[in-house]
Amino acid sequence: MSDIRKRRVKLLYFAWVREKVGSGSEEVELPPQVETVSDLIDWLRTRGPQFDDAFARPQVIRTALDKVHVKPAVRVAGAREIAFFPPVTGG
Amino acid sequence: MSDIRKRRVKLLYFAWVREKVGSGSEEVELPPQVETVSDLIDWLRTRGPQFDDAFARPQVIRTALDKVHVKPAVRVAGAREIAFFPPVTGG
Amino acid sequence: MAARVQQEDFDAAAEVAALTAGRTDIGAIVTFTGRVRGGEGGVAAMTLEHYPGMTEAELSRIEAEAHSRWPLQASLIVHRVGELKPGDNIVLVATASAHRQAAFEAAGFLMDYLKTRAPFWKKETDASGNAVWVEARQSDDSAARRWS
Amino acid sequence: MAARVQQEDFDAAAEVAALTAGRTDIGAIVTFTGRVRGGEGGVAAMTLEHYPGMTEAELSRIEAEAHSRWPLQASLIVHRVGELKPGDNIVLVATASAHRQAAFEAAGFLMDYLKTRAPFWKKETDASGNAVWVEARQSDDSAARRWS
Numbered sequence: 001m002s003d004i005r006k007r008r009v010k011l012l013y014f015a016w017v018r019e020k021v022g023s024g025s026e027e028v029e030l031p032p033q034v035e036t037v038s039d040l041i042d043w044l045r046t047r048g049p050q051f052d053d054a055f056a057r058p059q060v061i062r063t064a065l066d067k068v069h070v071k072p073a074v075r076v077a078g079a080r081e082i083a084f085f086p087p088v089t090g091g
Numbered sequence: 092m093s094d095i096r097k098r099r100v101k102l103l104y105f106a107w108v109r110e111k112v113g114s115g116s117e118e119v120e121l122p123p124q125v126e127t128v129s130d131l132i133d134w135l136r137t138r139g140p141q142f143d144d145a146f147a148r149p150q151v152i153r154t155a156l157d158k159v160h161v162k163p164a165v166r167v168a169g170a171r172e173i174a175f176f177p178p179v180t181g182g
Numbered sequence: 183m184a185a186r187v188q189q190e191d192f193d194a195a196a197e198v199a200a201l202t203a204g205r206t207d208i209g210a211i212v213t214f215t216g217r218v219r220g221g222e223g224g225v226a227a228m229t230l231e232h233y234p235g236m237t238e239a240e241l242s243r244i245e246a247e248a249h250s251r252w253p254l255q256a257s258l259i260v261h262r263v264g265e266l267k268p269g270d271n272i273v274l275v276a277t278a279s280a281h282r283q284a285a286f287e288a289a290g291f292l293m294d295y296l297k298t299r300a301p302f303w304k305k306e307t308d309a310s311g312n313a314v315w316v317e318a319r320q321s322d323d324s325a326a327r328r329w330s
Numbered sequence: 331m332a333a334r335v336q337q338e339d340f341d342a343a344a345e346v347a348a349l350t351a352g353r354t355d356i357g358a359i360v361t362f363t364g365r366v367r368g369g370e371g372g373v374a375a376m377t378l379e380h381y382p383g384m385t386e387a388e389l390s391r392i393e394a395e396a397h398s399r400w401p402l403q404a405s406l407i408v409h410r411v412g413e414l415k416p417g418d419n420i421v422l423v424a425t426a427s428a429h430r431q432a433a434f435e436a437a438g439f440l441m442d443y444l445k446t447r448a449p450f451w452k453k454e455t456d457a458s459g460n461a462v463w464v465e466a467r468q469s470d471d472s473a474a475r476r477w478s
Contacts, residue, residue: 015231015303083236086315089316090304
């Protein structure tokens with residue numbers, strides 16, 4: 001039971017990732033094969049054409065785990081909030 | 092006559108150069124041997140102990156001819172206003 | 183040390199006055215103000231999106247990093263979000279130090295890091311009404327790398 | 331492009347507002363404000379002397395040099411003279427450009443050149459009433475040399 005609860009995460013999408021996905025946030029149950037950010041992106045792409053399009057170029061997708069920038073190889077275990085977005089353009 | 096008029100210059104002193112000389116400005120007739128800024132400083136030092144003291148360390152004296160910074164080797168001929176001061180400390 | 187995200191405009195003068203009020207140990211204050219550029223090569227309108235919560239956290243981390251690198255007596259980051267027009271303020275960065283070099287370098291660092299790390303995204307609308315997401319610039323990445 | 335020497339205080343905000351009023355082609359504004367430092371290691375009072383006529387000419391030459399090196403849309407130098415107290419403003423430099431790097435570099439350049447070329451001299455009075463002329467710092471010379 002506690003194991004399953006830990007695999008529930010909130011996903012957030014920003015800027016053109018949000019527009020392509022068609023939603024700003026959702027709650028998902030991560031499947032067992034998803035260990036890293038990179039795995040998560042691979043799995044998300046299987047969820048429909050809008051996801052496949054949004055994540056078609058993983059090299060321009062940035063990720064934050066619980067509001068901290070991370071690299072694609074970082075493990076997602078324990079994260080409650082995972083955000084995907086393009087390279088930032090503020091300032 | 093015109094030669095003599097050209098040798099009359101206004102000398103200005105600022106900051107501690109002014110305090111040591113005891114005056115902020117004066118008009119002088121440059122003697123024939125004064126060709127460069129360096130010559131002028133040498134001659135000024137012969138004009139009394141306060142000048143000798145003010146110009147005792149020529150390496151910390153800066154000079155402007157007609158309001159433009161110049162080096163000690165520059166010729167003074169034609170200048171109407173020659174200013175002496177310490178390295179600047181504004182800003 | 184303070185970082186804020188807001189829709190409303192800021193008053194750079196009032197912000198700096200508040201930052202330095204009553205202090206006589208500050209010798210140098212540097213401010214950077216970024217504005218929306220219009221006209222030729224500029225935009226008709228801009229929308230700024232951000233990641234609430236992470237933005238503030240990231241700005242605070244960047245500011246703390248600046249304070250660990252330079253002897254700063256005060257600093258401030260204010261960044262706007264929402265709809266902006268040409269001439270509108272986007273961002274204010276202010277740094278105060280005893281000496282000018284620290285204030286200059288820290289302000290440059292804050293802007294370079296903010297540009298590459300703070301989760302803001304600009305969508306620009308041109309005169310014909312076409313809206314496009316601004317692409318990140320290589321030059322911003324290399325500007326940020328000079329501090330690492 | 332403007333350079334002024336004055337006894338009275340300046341209002342940095344009003345100066346910058348006047349510099350950029352009605353313009354939408356400016357993307358970046360950098361300001362530097364220098365102040366008299368008091369407290370520990372600071373001074374009780376300061377007198378700023380200058381060379382009237384040459385100061386303005388030299389500041390204008392420095393400003394023209396900055397405009398020849400960077401694409402600036404506006405710039406301003408205001409420098410005070412006379413009696414100043416801890417916390418008082420001494421100098422304001424402002425630069426405006428389309429991009430931040432030009433505005434930052436030009437403001438740093440103006441300050442470095444002003445410090446080594448503009449004919450101002452500071453006399454500081456400490457808490458005991460001792461007045462001494464400030465000595466030029468080697469670090470200011472090396473800061474200016476990085477632009478040559």
